[in-house]
Amino acid sequence: MQFVSAGCFELTGYPSESLLHNRDISYNGIIAYEYRDHLWKEWERVLADRSLFKYEYEIITAGGERKWVLERGQGVYNQQGEVEALEGVILDISDLKEMEYDLRFNYEHDTWTGLYNRRYLVDLLKRDRNVLKWGKIALVNINLSTVQSLTLTYGFHYSQELIKNLAHALRFHCSENRILFRVQENQFLFYIKDYEGREELKKFCGDIADTLGSILTAERIGGGIGVFQIEADSKAHIEDLLKNLLIASEAAINNLDKMIGIRFFDRGMETQVTREETIKDELTKAAADKEGNGLFVQYQPILDLRTNKVYGFEALARLKVDNLGLVSPLEFIPVAEKTKLIIPVGERIIIQALNFQKEMMQRGYRDIIVSVNISAIQLFRENFAEFMCGCMSRVGVNPKNVILEITESVFASNYENINVIVDELKNCGVRIALDDFGTGYSSLVRSRDINANYLKIDKSFVDELLSLAEGSITGDIISMAHKMNHNVVAEGIEHEKQKQYLLENGCDLIQGYLISRPLDRDSAFEFLGKHNQIPGYSFS
């Protein structure tokens, strides 16, 4: 070393004299060991083709600290073209490197939990596909979209703290072959390499479910764990793999038997999703089309038990889709609710049902009611009562001939708020039925607080009448409901024995296959003609 500038001390902690002629230490001795070979090879290459040397590496200072430097240099050649010396400058780039590191860290990590993010997962999948050809790789998605409900109730900060705690707990399941990611706001993912087989994955998911359960039980929410095993020769797009994984975890979350469901992906799930997409498309069309496009209404008679005459009809929505056939409302109404299509679709149903009522009126059946199911999303829409009144006056229907059915679970969440809407509707003149009573959230005490006119006892209670009859509490429900000023409708009557029991126990109205299945408009009129006389007979 023939020349060393004074800046040497600041950079290396050694005074320049120490390095001059390698008095105390050679510069090579300062370079971190792992770079030395590479550096010499690079110098040899550069000297051979007389180019410029440029290399980033780490040195170890006199104080033992590692520092990133950038060396730029070149050979000094004599007249014969032989290398006489090397000259160069060495710059401290530690700050730059730190910035670069921070940038990279933020690029690859989720800042809130410090876990790897989705971007890094995709990079890793791409890299591993090229290098490993994907031998034994599985993805395990932990879907906690349920946390959203906590955000709505307790705020963003609360749910994000929960996510942090969950991330912390899940870290204990990490190892070299089990890498944890936070791929979306409420979703974690384990990337699993070199596992034995399905049994190992099952056991792993079981352990994860236990960990989640220990935290989520207190929050009263569940979650879903979806598993996707990547086949070694898979050519699928990474986005498709992640989509399938999400499908599996969505299916897992819908498993209501378990707080934390576990599902392995299978092709059937994909079909289910395609089906849902088709239904969504059809509903979109139906919402835009004046005629309803595949969407229509059937009418199930409701019988007055005392008079044996038709009291009214429940309007039940139907959807006919070209390659799916008739789709049950139990399937398409939730899709409509999820996509908010229930608003325009619901309006079509309401209008059809009101027109049916108007036609009954025009044919001389003056007091026959029509009962329409209303979902929570419709009900909580701003000015729903005003909208409903508008529809009735536009079609020309007397509100006293209209019942709106609201399912019981809606009341469970916030009955005070709902009563405000219910009262507005009642002020318009329509009546309200509490649908599906007895299916979960209900208590008779609670039903007293709800300003409904009718209580519709769910089919599950009516079914009980076949086996229990004497011991059934259905009779008690009827008499208590009467004390609370509700009229009682029993749903799902299929057998004469049930009808007899209900008659003996003072039930007001019944509905079920024993009387009639839901009917198309024309058949409904035929049914009405057989049971009731014109002109309008009052049954109220």
Ligand code: C2E
């Ligand atoms: P829901 O309001 O409780 O309607 C009664 C359901 O029980 C109907 O099923 C009806 O066809 C069925 N049912 C009636 N009698 C019997 C019987 O004796 N035995 C059996 N096994 N079933 C009987 P559907 O039409 O499949 O409708 C299912 C649910 O879908 C309805 O339950 C309601 O919650 C919902 N729904 C139907 N139409 C609409 C609608 O226009 N809007 C909304 N929001 N929901 C609707």
Ligand code: MG
């Ligand atoms: Mg109903």
Ligand code: MG
């Ligand atoms: Mg019902």
